[in-house]
Amino acid sequence: MKIAFLVSEVAPYAKTGGLADVAGALPSYLSRAGLDIAVFCPFYKEVKRKGLTLIKAADRLPLPWKGGIELVSVWADPTTPYPICFIEHDGYFERDGLYGDENGDFADNGERFAFFCRAVLKSLKALPFEADIIHVNDWQTAIALAYLTRTALAEDEFYARMRSVCTIHNLAYQGLFPQAILESIGLPGRLFHPEALEFWGQVNFLKAGILYASTVTTVSPRYGREIQTPEFGFGLDGLLRRRGADIVGILNGVDYSAWDPSSDPSLPARYTSADPTGKAACKRELFKEFGLPVPRNDLPLLGLVTRLAGQKGVDILIDAFGGIFALGAKIVVLGEGDSALQNAMLAAGERYPSFLGIKICFDEGLARRVYAGSDMLLVPSRFEPCGLTQMYGLRYGAVPIVRITGGLDDTIEEYNPADGTGTGFKFAEPSAAGLVGAIRRALSAYSRKNVWAGIIRNGMAREFSWARSAGRYVELYEALAAK
Ligand code: ADP
Ligand code: GLC
Numbered sequence: 001m002k003i004a005f006l007v008s009e010v011a012p013y014a015k016t017g018g019l020a021d022v023a024g025a026l027p028s029y030l031s032r033a034g035l036d037i038a039v040f041c042p043f044y045k046e047v048k049r050k051g052l053t054l055i056k057a058a059d060r061l062p063l064p065w066k067g068g069i070e071l072v073s074v075w076a077d078p079t080t081p082y083p084i085c086f087i088e089h090d091g092y093f094e095r096d097g098l099y100g101d102e103n104g105d106f107a108d109n110g111e112r113f114a115f116f117c118r119a120v121l122k123s124l125k126a127l128p129f130e131a132d133i134i135h136v137n138d139w140q141t142a143i144a145l146a147y148l149t150r151t152a153l154a155e156d157e158f159y160a161r162m163r164s165v166c167t168i169h170n171l172a173y174q175g176l177f178p179q180a181i182l183e184s185i186g187l188p189g190r191l192f193h194p195e196a197l198e199f200w201g202q203v204n205f206l207k208a209g210i211l212y213a214s215t216v217t218t219v220s221p222r223y224g225r226e227i228q229t230p231e232f233g234f235g236l237d238g239l240l241r242r243r244g245a246d247i248v249g250i251l252n253g254v255d256y257s258a259w260d261p262s263s264d265p266s267l268p269a270r271y272t273s274a275d276p277t278g279k280a281a282c283k284r285e286l287f288k289e290f291g292l293p294v295p296r297n298d299l300p301l302l303g304l305v306t307r308l309a310g311q312k313g314v315d316i317l318i319d320a321f322g323g324i325f326a327l328g329a330k331i332v333v334l335g336e337g338d339s340a341l342q343n344a345m346l347a348a349g350e351r352y353p354s355f356l357g358i359k360i361c362f363d364e365g366l367a368r369r370v371y372a373g374s375d376m377l378l379v380p381s382r383f384e385p386c387g388l389t390q391m392y393g394l395r396y397g398a399v400p401i402v403r404i405t406g407g408l409d410d411t412i413e414e415y416n417p418a419d420g421t422g423t424g425f426k427f428a429e430p431s432a433a434g435l436v437g438a439i440r441r442a443l444s445a446y447s448r449k450n451v452w453a454g455i456i457r458n459g460m461a462r463e464f465s466w467a468r469s470a471g472r473y474v475e476l477y478e479a480l481a482a483k
Helices: 018-032 109-126 138-142 144-150 205-212 221-226 237-242 278-289 314-326 339-351 364-373 389-395 406-411 432-446 449-461 466-482
Strands: 002-006 036-042 055-065 068-076 084-088 133-137 163-168 202-204 215-218 247-249 301-308 330-337 356-360 376-379 399-403 425-427
Touching: 002 018, 002 109, 018 036, 018 133, 018 466, 036 109, 055 109, 068 109, 084 109, 109 138, 109 144, 109 205, 133 138, 133 144, 133 466, 138 144, 138 163, 138 205, 144 163, 144 205, 163 205, 163 466, 202 205, 205 237, 215 221, 215 466, 221 247, 221 406, 278 301, 278 364, 301 314, 301 339, 301 364, 301 389, 314 330, 314 339, 314 432, 330 339, 330 364, 339 356, 364 389, 376 389, 376 432, 389 399, 389 406, 389 449, 399 406, 399 432, 399 449, 425 432, 432 449
Parallel strands: 002 036, 002 133, 036 084, 133 163, 163 215, 215 247, 301 330, 301 376, 330 356, 376 399, 399 425
Antiparallel strands: 055 068, 068 084
């Protein structure tokens, strides 16, 4: 069975968040399960700059676009066990940033990703790669299904038999653009209709995925239920309820070959669950790397690794700083994103210089050192479709403190002092008091060394295996192909 996997970022080539980790790992497990998979991603400047030796899989395919003809080349990495293909268009992708820069989102994002999708569909025929399933991810690629099912491609027998899966990694981002975009990206004007892509006077790219996919998936079972409620539905809950029977929640996994503290080259010392001594060295180095005094006594260190966005509950944490520092804990924050949140963080850093270390940047190695050096990992999200950082925290022995929402609830079990089971600490109320309450419970367990060592062991032993989750995607694809 052939699967074309369309995605706007893929690790380790181009990454802004968890979507890239998923796109880097899931296809490799699907390939190992015997599927013939090809991943398609834009050929961004940062991929070009990596100096990879790529081969040209398709050369200057003519694609009608905005009244002219664009030439599309497809590049592939010959070193991977399945093709990872990059769609080249310098006008759209040869710039700093994947989705935007310091001035905000790029104004032509709708056109950029629509072009990418249209070009992938074109290249499938040229390669040729006659996909049984087109698997799209989030709004950037959901729009591919409008081309597949609502244009002349639907009458072309090469495309007509293709089935599709749309995975929602985050419903908060829908890809909203003015009505006029339909004409510029070559989609029929009749799609500007509430039963099609129209959404409160705009064109909604994600709606194309929700309406036209054979099956809609999301990245944890609880988030699959949450998005069908007004609280988490971002205006699409009615539509999602209508498709409720076709919505499947499949938990993301972790690529433990890439996330392993016993072999991670970015750490100052390596360790295992059986011999965690190296973790103490990671903690010491982390204090230094964040410019915090290394405490003489053993003080708990809490870490946060996140996009700085409203979703992540960063405001809750900022409100809680005073209460947390009063308990004697220190915090390191690695994050980048929303400028108001960046400034609020930096201001807090100035207020609590000996308690709080802050780095505003995106740094993969540093993220790993935070997981390794922290005693606890904070994930106070207001909503979280799956969340990967809490799972990395578990594997690196940083006990997660999470809000009860989405995938955080599905992956973390509250520590139970009665029988020593559990992997973390959870709170429901999205407030500083809720967060500080969970931290207080965690610190009380931390003060008893044996108890704490047991919680770390419980977490490091947890397996969120991609093999199992990939198996669920395989079943889904097979069921669709058989229809
Ligand atoms: P989301 O995709 O919503 O951002 P996830 O928890 O699914 O959240 O994935 C976040 C991914 O991005 C993880 O791999 C995490 O380590 C990484 N990450 C987030 N912020 C940073 C940062 N500032 N520097 C390096 N890595 C980061
Ligand atoms: C999104 C979500 C995150 C999820 C990731 C990968 O970015 O915010 O919760 O883990 O996608 O599916």
